[in-house]
Amino acid sequence: MKLWRRGWWLLVLLAIVVLGWRYVGRDDRQASSPVQREADVAALQDPALIARGEYLATVGDCAACHTARDGQRYAGGRSLGTPFGDVPAPNITPDPETGIGQWSFDDFWNALHQGKGRQGELLYPVFSYTSFTKVSRDDALTIFAYLKSLPPVQRPDTALGLEFPYNVRSSLVAWRALYFKPGEYRPDPAKSEQWNRGAYLVQGLGHCNECHTTRDALGGIEQGRHLTGGQIPQLDWYAPDLSTQPGGGLDGWRTQDIVDLLKTGQSTRGSAFGPMADVVRKSTQYMTGADLQAVASYLQSLPPRVQPAPAPFTPxxxxxxxxxxxxxxxxxxxxxxxxxxxxxxxxxxxxxxxxxxxxxxxxxxxxxxxxxxxxxxxxxxxxxxxxxxxxxxxxxxxxxxxxxxxxxxxxxxxxxxxxxxxxxxxxx
Known part of the structure; x- marks a missing residue:
């Protein structure tokens, strides 16, 4: 029976690969107009836009993955562990040979929004395009302008650490069909501007769902479990449920508690340790007060959770x-x-x-x-x-x-x- 199942899965995989090669071969990117391209190129030189991009890249904690330990900032070289093997984070400095020096903004936008590389190749979802797809085009342009303003660093990518069949990019066609739906964040007109700002940051650039939600055996985020907590693959830490309502992981937390933790790493309700300590140190402490308040506003709107049954006491x-x-x-x-x-x-x-x-x-x-x-x-x-x-x-x-x-x-x-x-x- 086990051999039969294995053979069946191999047949399915073969079909996915064959269909995937056809799919990957298509370049279905939506090219911007010549006028838009000229506007984008001009914007890349705007100091105010670059400064805004630096802020948003910090909010997105981009350097955390794209910087090796003791390496140059954004020059890649860090291997990101997954249950299926290691995936190297690429160099995103503007080096023309090993970085994004030859990338256009359309290429960058396509990576964030569609999860595809410069040649149309499917990107591994360790790059959180499942969340980054919600980032607006205007914000993406500012981040790209900032990255293009960095000193170029020549550092080739390290080898992909995935084994067959996970190293076959075309097999991602099936994964994407199950877990990825591209689309920018659309504000909820029934909610306040502050709430929508918080939802945009949490769901998109902050990519909080990538850690604070359980994943299934294929590495996909389980549907209907938004921010309900989950064990972080390969890191062996548990990212808690983020609801402040009864039964939630932050039950009873006030707005100020959330703001304090994200700004300083410590609040009256707890401190940031493990991976979250790095997030605070490298990212959230630099967020504006308005953005922190917006994040808190959104988290406080998450629904109550089912109360778990009390566990039996230790003997x-x-x-x-x-x-x-x-x-x-x-x-x-x-x-x-x-x-x-x-x-x-x-x-x-x-x-x-x-x-x-x-x-x-x-x-x-x-x-x-x-x-x-x-x-x-x-x-x-x-x-x-x-x-x-x-x-x-x-x-x-x-x-x-x-x-x-x-x-x-x-x-x-x-x-x-x-x-x-x-x-x-x-x-x-």
């Missing part, structure tokens, strides 16, 4: 052991009541990063420590030391279970097996 012996470890290792900073110290140590009581469904975030924080981002608004944040060397898997499971089931928290217990799984997971 008394394990809970007693976890409580002793908490008193010895954690209470001095986070308090016996789990409420932390406002503006210094984040609360654990009611903290969505503690109570998220998997327990990954709490386990990794205990093992590897917690390091909030240094920002202009919080230049010297307090950090949490790692305990991987002091606590064994049973100890970590006990203290994490205690934290996840104390005070108002009613999340599932951690297991030593899960702790062992994440003990040696790399930070990045």
């Amino acid at each position: 008394a012996a394990g809970r007693e052991h976890g409580g002793k470890l908490y008193a010895q290792r954690c209470a001095d900073c986070h308090g016996q009541d789990g409420n932390g110290v406002a503006g210094v140590y984040p609360p654990l009581n009611g903290n969505t990063s503690v109570t998220e469904p998997t327990g990954i975030n709490a386990i990794r924080s205990v093992l590897l420590g917690g390091f909030a981002p240094a920002t202009a608004g919080n230049p010297k944040p307090y950090s949490m030391p790692p305990f991987a060397q002091q606590l064994n898997d049973e100890d970590v499971a006990a203290v994490v279970s205690y934290i996840r089931q104390s005070w108002s928290n009613r999340a599932s217990a951690a297991t030593p097996e899960n702790v062992g799984r994440f003990r040696n997971t790399p930070v990045d």
Whole structure:
């Protein structure tokens, strides 16, 4: 039976590939008019437009993927891990040989909006065109102007790290049919200007859905689960649900809590750790107050979620052991009541990063420590030391279970097996 299934899938794949070659061979890009092209070229030299593009590229956190560790900004070289292999982020400086020096704005717009490269090739969705398609043409032009203004850096792309059949670009035809619908963001006339601005940033340039929503076995974002939280592939962190309504991951968060976290990395309800700390450090701290307020306005409009059933408590012996470890290792900073110290140590009581469904975030924080981002608004944040060397898997499971089931928290217990799984997971 397994051989039959494998053969059936190979036949389907062959059909996809054959049809895909025909599909990829078509160049169905919509070329702009000569007048529009001239206007675009002139706009690329406008200092105000370039400055606006720098801001929007920062909001989109483009440098995070397109800059290698200790590499030159936007020069590529970073391999982005996926469940199917590594995909290198390209050089997007204006180098004519290895970057986008020969790209027109139409080429750039087509990449953002259609998910296609300069030669019409299908781009791998590790480049978040499923979200970037919502970016307006005017905003895309400003980003392109900014990238074209950068010093060119010669750095060839690294090799694609995907194996067959994932390295066959034409097989993306089927994936796109299932998960990708191109289209710019269209404002909702029934909503305020602020709400629409927030929706545009969250759904489009901010591409929040790419981490804060679960993905299925094919790597596609599950329909109908917008911003309901999800485990980030290959990074082993859980990006929480972003609803502030009952049952949501940010249940009870005020506008100021959201703004503070995005601006400084810390709020009265929690701190940014893991991948989100990098997002704050490299991107959201530079957003204007108006844009941060807009994002908060949109997130507060997300609907309530179904309340999960309370998890069964850890057996008394394990809970007693976890409580002793908490008193010895954690209470001095986070308090016996789990409420932390406002503006210094984040609360654990009611903290969505503690109570998220998997327990990954709490386990990794205990093992590897917690390091909030240094920002202009919080230049010297307090950090949490790692305990991987002091606590064994049973100890970590006990203290994490205690934290996840104390005070108002009613999340599932951690297991030593899960702790062992994440003990040696790399930070990045």
